Amino acid sequence: MEINAERDGATVVARPTGRLDGSNAGEFQEALEGAIEDGDRALVLDFEQISYISSAGLRVILLTARSLQGNGGAMALCSLDAPIREVFAISGFDTIIPIHGTRDEALAAVSG
Amino acid sequence: MTHKILVVDDEPDLEPLMLQRMRRAIRQGVYEFVFARNGIEALQKLDEQDDIDMVLSDINMPEMDGLTLLEQIPSVNPDIRAVIISAYGDMQNIRTAMNRGAFDFVTKPLDFDDLRITVDRTLQHVEEWREALKSRDRLVTLQNELDVASKMQQSILPTAFPSGSNYRVFGTMEPARNVGGDFYDVIRLQDDQIGLAIADVSGKGVPAALFMMSSRTLLKGAAISFQEPGAVLAEVNNLIQEDDTAGMFVTMLYATFSPSTGVFAYASGGHDPPLVVHADGSSTLLPLTGGIAVGVVPGIEYRQESYTLAPGDTVILYTDGVTEATNIDDELLGIEGVREHFGPGHLSSDAETTGMEVMRVVREFTGDAPQHDDVTCLTLRQG
Numbered sequence: 001m002e003i004n005a006e007r008d009g010a011t012v013v014a015r016p017t018g019r020l021d022g023s024n025a026g027e028f029q030e031a032l033e034g035a036i037e038d039g040d041r042a043l044v045l046d047f048e049q050i051s052y053i054s055s056a057g058l059r060v061i062l063l064t065a066r067s068l069q070g071n072g073g074a075m076a077l078c079s080l081d082a083p084i085r086e087v088f089a090i091s092g093f094d095t096i097i098p099i100h101g102t103r104d105e106a107l108a109a110v111s112g
Numbered sequence: 113m114t115h116k117i118l119v120v121d122d123e124p125d126l127e128p129l130m131l132q133r134m135r136r137a138i139r140q141g142v143y144e145f146v147f148a149r150n151g152i153e154a155l156q157k158l159d160e161q162d163d164i165d166m167v168l169s170d171i172n173m174p175e176m177d178g179l180t181l182l183e184q185i186p187s188v189n190p191d192i193r194a195v196i197i198s199a200y201g202d203m204q205n206i207r208t209a210m211n212r213g214a215f216d217f218v219t220k221p222l223d224f225d226d227l228r229i230t231v232d233r234t235l236q237h238v239e240e241w242r243e244a245l246k247s248r249d250r251l252v253t254l255q256n257e258l259d260v261a262s263k264m265q266q267s268i269l270p271t272a273f274p275s276g277s278n279y280r281v282f283g284t285m286e287p288a289r290n291v292g293g294d295f296y297d298v299i300r301l302q303d304d305q306i307g308l309a310i311a312d313v314s315g316k317g318v319p320a321a322l323f324m325m326s327s328r329t330l331l332k333g334a335a336i337s338f339q340e341p342g343a344v345l346a347e348v349n350n351l352i353q354e355d356d357t358a359g360m361f362v363t364m365l366y367a368t369f370s371p372s373t374g375v376f377a378y379a380s381g382g383h384d385p386p387l388v389v390h391a392d393g394s395s396t397l398l399p400l401t402g403g404i405a406v407g408v409v410p411g412i413e414y415r416q417e418s419y420t421l422a423p424g425d426t427v428i429l430y431t432d433g434v435t436e437a438t439n440i441d442d443e444l445l446g447i448e449g450v451r452e453h454f455g456p457g458h459l460s461s462d463a464e465t466t467g468m469e470v471m472r473v474v475r476e477f478t479g480d481a482p483q484h485d486d487v488t489c490l491t492l493r494q495g
Contacts, residue, residue, distance in 0.1 A: 052436065054436075091363055091383075093408075
């Protein structure tokens with residue numbers, strides 16, 4: 001699992017690539033945990049390069065969101081393809097994790 | 113191989129009844145029964161006879177009741193599984209029993225066909241569990257663990273489906289090679305109604321398989337305690353929240369079907385909506401009810417919808433292994449891909465054929481591309 005992470009102030013922007021399923025969910029989780037440092041307040045997950053997400057992938061997102069929210073932080077997603085957007089709609093995850101069209105909108109939302 | 117079952121009940125009539133109703137299985141050497149009248153006697157039997165495979169126990173008994181017995185069983189034999197006999201809809205005791213490690217439950221008055229299915233499933237689980245312990249003693253590789261999880265998953269799927277003069281049910285699953293967490297269940301409810309569930313557990317391996325088992329049992333308990341699908345999902349959601357699930361959750365669609373009226377009522381917890389294929393091959397995708405996956409947010413309500421099935425209608429419940437089947441060009445099948453398949457040339461003739469057709473559509477679409485997720489389909493045909 002390839003994941004590019006960069007930093008915008010106290011916000012981490014992570015861009016995972018490819019498929020996110022049971023075979024690499026553990027790797028994805030470790031990569032995210034590695035990218036977030038103590039004191040980071042927010043995470044934007046840029047899903048532009050994600051082609052598929054299974055429930056195992058959603059679980060990592062839920063765990064990450066809970067852990068950030070537990071520390072008073074925030075998380076947002078952006079740039080989801082229509083099929084990925086639909087997974088979030090059907091699972092109801094779009095009601096608990098904000099989804100934005102673009103990275104700038106997501107960044108503005110989590111830092112606002 | 114004969115399985116030894118300890119039956120614990122203070123009701124003296126149960127012993128002759130059980131021996132009579134199970135006589136064929138006893139004669140064939142499938143089951144052997146041992147009886148005890150209360151928890152104390154049961155513990156004595158377990159201590160004397162270490163080849164007992166499972167316990168089937170009533171709750172209310174003198175001297176030591178079934179719930180206390182449940183707590184004591186692991187100290188005598190930790191690898192034994194217990195099934196509880198409870199009053200219909202007695203969720204309080206069922207919950208306590210599940211918390212104390214009961215594997216499953218059956219309700220009074222006993223339906224012996226249902227009991228046999230439950231007993232067989234429990235015995236199968238006991239065997240898988242013993243196998244798992246053996247593999248743990250050997251070198252446990254990840255693949256080994258996944259094999260065990262996969263067997264546990266198979267062991268909870270129903271193999272017999274209820275049917276009536278005007279309806280049929282069929283379920284099937286094609287497991288992914290090493291990941292996945294789908295399951296389905298069919299539950300007999302009061303007034304000849306049928307409960308249908310299809311679900312996809314997040315995560316993988318043994319923890320996900322155990323989570324799947326408890327989800328299934330909690331669902332069954334909630335289904336017989338609450339009639340309305342929305343209330344059933346809300347109850348399962350709350351019960352799951354009480355446990356620490358390490359971020360695991362389950363997308364679940366639960367529906368009830370009344371054969372006499374044809375009314376199909378359903379609620380979705382983050383699961384794909386049901387598809388109804390009509391007699392002429394046209395189809396209707398039922399609306400989403402907007403619920404979040406079960407086990408994510410505590411204390412929420414789940415909305416439900418209903419749809420009246422006409423004779424010749426087939427409801428298809430499915431998991432994302434169907435809609436997200438991916439071909440070699442990385443294209444997704446989608447529910448539209450399934451809908452397009454049914455038409456004048458391919459009518460849905462009965463529950464089993466329709467289920468197998470969906471599986472075939474997925475297989476043919478996937479072709480040589482790898483199967484990434486379990487592919488599961490549960491169908492209900494009216495008329």
